[in-house]
Amino acid sequence: MQEKVKGVFKLNEPLAPHTSWHVGGHADKYYCPSDIADLAHFLTTLSIDEPITWLGLGSNVLISDEGIRGVVIHMLPPQSYIPGLSIETLMSGDNLKHLRVEAGITCAKLARFCAKNGLVGAEFFAGIPGTVGGALAMNAGAWGGETWRHVVKVEVINRQGKTFFRNPSEYQINYRTVNGPQEEWFIAGYFQFKEGDAEASSQKIKELLRQRNTSQPIGVFSCGSVFKNPEGDHAGRLIEASNLKGYIIGGAQVSPKHANFILNLGNAKAKDILQLIEHIRAVVLKDHHIHLQPEVRLLGF
Numbered sequence: 001m002q003e004k005v006k007g008v009f010k011l012n013e014p015l016a017p018h019t020s021w022h023v024g025g026h027a028d029k030y031y032c033p034s035d036i037a038d039l040a041h042f043l044t045t046l047s048i049d050e051p052i053t054w055l056g057l058g059s060n061v062l063i064s065d066e067g068i069r070g071v072v073i074h075m076l077p078p079q080s081y082i083p084g085l086s087i088e089t090l091m092s093g094d095n096l097k098h099l100r101v102e103a104g105i106t107c108a109k110l111a112r113f114c115a116k117n118g119l120v121g122a123e124f125f126a127g128i129p130g131t132v133g134g135a136l137a138m139n140a141g142a143w144g145g146e147t148w149r150h151v152v153k154v155e156v157i158n159r160q161g162k163t164f165f166r167n168p169s170e171y172q173i174n175y176r177t178v179n180g181p182q183e184e185w186f187i188a189g190y191f192q193f194k195e196g197d198a199e200a201s202s203q204k205i206k207e208l209l210r211q212r213n214t215s216q217p218i219g220v221f222s223c224g225s226v227f228k229n230p231e232g233d234h235a236g237r238l239i240e241a242s243n244l245k246g247y248i249i250g251g252a253q254v255s256p257k258h259a260n261f262i263l264n265l266g267n268a269k270a271k272d273i274l275q276l277i278e279h280i281r282a283v284v285l286k287d288h289h290i291h292l293q294p295e296v297r298l299l300g301f
Contacts, residue, residue: 006034007042015063018055018074020129022221023270024063025300027053027072036187039073040161046071048159053299054185056131057106059224060138062277064300065270075104075133075187095195098152102188103133107140110191115205120196121150123204127212129224136186138295139178143208147189148173155188156181163187176228176295217257221264226277227292235292236260239280242287249276274301 013030016022033039046052051070055061097119101110107128114122124145128135135147136154148168157163171180212218227235239245239259246256248265250272255261262273281292 006038008032013072015055015058015067015072018076019058019061019063019223020221021058021062021223021264021268021270021273023065023264023268023273025065025067025270027068029071030074031071032074032076036157036163039187040157040163042073043157043159043161046159052159052185054133054137056104056134057129059129060134060140060295061297061299062223062270062273064298066300068300075131096192097195099191099193100155100188101132101191103131103136103186105132106130107132107135111205114193115198115201118195118198118201119193120201121145121193122191123201123208126205126209132189133186136189137178138176138297139173140176146175148178150191150193152190152192154186154190156184157187158184215258217255217261217263220255221266221268222255222261223296225260226262226294226296227260227280228295230290230292233290234260238284238288238290238292242280242283244280244283247276247279249279252276254280274298 008031010030011028013027015024015027031042033042053068053070053072055072055074056076097117099114099119107125107130110132111122111124111126114120124141124143125135127142128140130140134140136151139146139148141147151168153165153167155163155165166180171178225235227239229235230238236259239254244254245259247254251265251268252272252275253263253265254276255263262276264273277294284290284292
């Protein structure tokens with residue numbers, strides 16, 4: 001395997017260091033591609049029934065203590081093929097710019113790139129703690145913005161290593177949910193933003209981040225928001241109203257600062273976090289008659 005491909009290939013790779021919760025077991029196989037051609041070739045080396053799991057910053061996933069069977073493909077710079085962002089002008093003539101953004105680029109980098117280049121509307125990406133690939137997969141959002149509102153088209157790759165384009169109309173896109181063709185994955189998104197005031201955009205990002213740092217736990221092991229907000233309400237408000245702030249199971253704790261965050265206090269297992277998620281759901285259902293839906297993705301369970 002290592003002679004056939006250019007990227008980083010490992011067996012029995014521990015996955016906890018690759019996630020923001022710092023929990024989870026090992027991957028049977030782990031691969032970080034060197035470029036798109038290498039990724040395409042690697043996919044052709046896999047058996048047709050081998051499970052494939054894709055990982056970016058690991059900020060919206062809970063990986064089982066037993067790990068993940070099959071292969072984990074890690075799309076994260078600087079180890080992978082992501083060289084940066086490319087930008088080109090759309091032919092619309094409406095002061096719009098077209099960005100091709102590869103999947104391993106962090107959402108924060110996309111926000112900064114747009115602000116630096118005088119593009120407005122991308123500021124909300126600064127509040128998404130993940131990569132563009134993950135944002136496309138779940139229609140990630142923050143501060144009222146959503147990923148797919150700005151998508152013109154996407155570039156995908158399938159199990160056979162073939163790359164091609166798809167339009168947003170080929171997907172069912174909802175709040176934190178994207179459903180589309182099976183057995184193919186995002187490798188780049190084409191985004192559209194308006195030209196505007198670079199300084200104003202940079203200042204907006206700074207203010208949004210200041211608000212986030214005031215209201216959310218920063219610098220701790222968490223995954224970001226754990227639950228989707230129910231229509232017309234906020235998951236954090238419901239959890240706090242159920243007096244669950246600070247609640248602990250094992251090494252996992254509901255954040256005392258923001259109730260829609262779960263912290264790894266340093267010695268948590270994935271099972272602790274999962275039990276805490278289920279406890280929160282049960283209590284909120286009992287108290288408020290609302291079924292909270294996890295935003296975090298469960299892998300390997």
